Amino acid sequence: MIFLKVSFLGPATSFSHNAALKAFPEAELVEVESIHNVFDTVESKEAEFGVVPLENSTEGSVTSTLDLLLSHNVFITGELSIRVVHCLLAKSGIKKIEKIYSHPQALSQCEKWLRKNYPKARLVGSSSTASAAEHTAKLDNAAAIASKQTAPKFGLEILEEGIQDLDFNETRFVVIGLKHAEPASNNKTTMFFALKDKPGGLFDCLKGFKDSNINLTRLESRPSKKEAWNYVFFVEFEGDQTEPRVKKAIEELKKYTVLVKVLGSYPKAGE
Amino acid sequence: MIFLKVSFLGPATSFSHNAALKAFPEAELVEVESIHNVFDTVESKEAEFGVVPLENSTEGSVTSTLDLLLSHNVFITGELSIRVVHCLLAKSGIKKIEKIYSHPQALSQCEKWLRKNYPKARLVGSSSTASAAEHTAKLDNAAAIASKQTAPKFGLEILEEGIQDLDFNETRFVVIGLKHAEPASNNKTTMFFALKDKPGGLFDCLKGFKDSNINLTRLESRPSKKEAWNYVFFVEFEGDQTEPRVKKAIEELKKYTVLVKVLGSYPKAGE
Numbered sequence: 126m127i128f129l130k131v132s133f134l135g136p137a138t139s140f141s142h143n144a145a146l147k148a149f150p151e152a153e154l155v156e157v158e159s160i161h162n163v164f165d166t167v168e169s170k171e172a173e174f175g176v177v178p179l180e181n182s183t184e185g186s187v188t189s190t191l192d193l194l195l196s197h198n199v200f201i202t203g204e205l206s207i208r209v210v211h212c213l214l215a216k217s218g219i220k221k222i223e224k225i226y227s228h229p230q231a232l233s234q235c236e237k238w239l240r241k242n243y244p245k246a247r248l249v250g251s252s253s254t255a256s257a258a259e260h261t262a263k264l265d266n267a268a269a270i271a272s273k274q275t276a277p278k279f280g281l282e283i284l285e286e287g288i289q290d291l292d293f294n295e296t297r298f299v300v301i302g303l304k305h306a307e308p309a310s311n312n313k314t315t316m317f318f319a320l321k322d323k324p325g326g327l328f329d330c331l332k333g334f335k336d337s338n339i340n341l342t343r344l345e346s347r348p349s350k351k352e353a354w355n356y357v358f359f360v361e362f363e364g365d366q367t368e369p370r371v372k373k374a375i376e377e378l379k380k381y382t383v384l385v386k387v388l389g390s391y392p393k394a395g396e
Numbered sequence: 397m398i399f400l401k402v403s404f405l406g407p408a409t410s411f412s413h414n415a416a417l418k419a420f421p422e423a424e425l426v427e428v429e430s431i432h433n434v435f436d437t438v439e440s441k442e443a444e445f446g447v448v449p450l451e452n453s454t455e456g457s458v459t460s461t462l463d464l465l466l467s468h469n470v471f472i473t474g475e476l477s478i479r480v481v482h483c484l485l486a487k488s489g490i491k492k493i494e495k496i497y498s499h500p501q502a503l504s505q506c507e508k509w510l511r512k513n514y515p516k517a518r519l520v521g522s523s524s525t526a527s528a529a530e531h532t533a534k535l536d537n538a539a540a541i542a543s544k545q546t547a548p549k550f551g552l553e554i555l556e557e558g559i560q561d562l563d564f565n566e567t568r569f570v571v572i573g574l575k576h577a578e579p580a581s582n583n584k585t586t587m588f589f590a591l592k593d594k595p596g597g598l599f600d601c602l603k604g605f606k607d608s609n610i611n612l613t614r615l616e617s618r619p620s621k622k623e624a625w626n627y628v629f630f631v632e633f634e635g636d637q638t639e640p641r642v643k644k645a646i647e648e649l650k651k652y653t654v655l656v657k658v659l660g661s662y663p664k665a666g667e
Contacts (some may be wrong), residue, residue: 161507161511183619183621183624184459184619185617185619188455188456229500233459233460240432247523248523249520249521250500250520250521250522251520251521252519290621291621291624294624295625327612327615328599328602328606328612331598331599332599334599335599341598343627344615345617346456346614346616346617347456348452348454348455348456350454350561353453353454353562353564353565353566354453356614
């Protein structure tokens, strides 16, 4: 067995931790303080792989991860989804909840529930759900939104379980590394591109995919961070970057773009 | 003169406040505690208009505003952009900065600067930049990222000015109301649609715009929040919804979608 180090956004019991355990049950897991640090540990080879959240079914893209995929020289080598059940946690016996801490994505995933049940509470964003719980353990007037497993870890009580607004709430994580995954006919591919500034540009970019009968399963735009009001588009589709029809679509795409990068072709998550 | 009430995300001196002052210099401005409340006050007619942030040139869409445009029955009647210069503010004479408070969008806009200058500080998300400053005024170990005008309002010192990662940093705000703006040939239009679930769906949706020679200036996807992994697309283009070529493109679009809503045609912001 090859001994692997895999980094994730900690502390332990965060949803990223659950995802890293599921993806790499035998690896040495290295907790770091931010998604940025996950990318840094992979790029500097302190860890062979990193596990980072890419999007949530309720709240959408984790934009910081998309931006880090743009700025770092890493590839996507795998994906997995995990069910996210949020709990309201607090120190045992507290009388009032004036503040509720969590990751901003988690606060958004529970927004309706919070507005209904704690309309007066101050919502405070933290770097992860587990760090919110850790912080709350020191406070007498606050609660945290985090995973069930977080409660015993920080000595908190579960006040309510399953408070996310949509019952079906899943986060999709990707595995990042320095090498592309093995080609396979049932892989999916993630890539990004930047348009030439000309009318109809996006339509022209999608034409090559249509002509090659490639179905885009996702399209997302992000600011380029190089020039104001200039965007980069992320696309995902079923197919491997080594397939002739995919190569052809990418060649066609290059005519209309100033930048194209294939982030990776990798096996789809199991259902 | 007609007397107008206009709501915005407060407290006063927030960037939303600056935008509301610029858009409605003569109106009675009503500060509310969340972007959600801006929509509610407009929908319930407590305010004739609301001013909400839609996207930032560095950090991208304000996703909560996009989601509220989906869920509320309001129209976009105007837009404006304001330059956003972030400052680091704190109580006079503090010795250590262990925490830095701001709106999550502002923390992201200053991410590189923060990593370089305060790598150890805990970053804490607040409901607005001005509320972060207000909160910091009570603390001896914390700073806030907010506008320059916020400093005198809450008795804070400006430790550093212009800390955003990209010098050119602009936020685009839209005005929401219950009626469409007047048609005009140089208007722009914002709308959203949801695809039928079929291969090549997005390409088909864009074809009508291409055929009518309409240049999409923006395309953004968001989770539908009705079904997991199901998306709604926001598009923007130059043209008014009453123009024949725009009507034709929208009719074509309807063939490939299960939902189409024109959020509004309105004058472009001045350069």
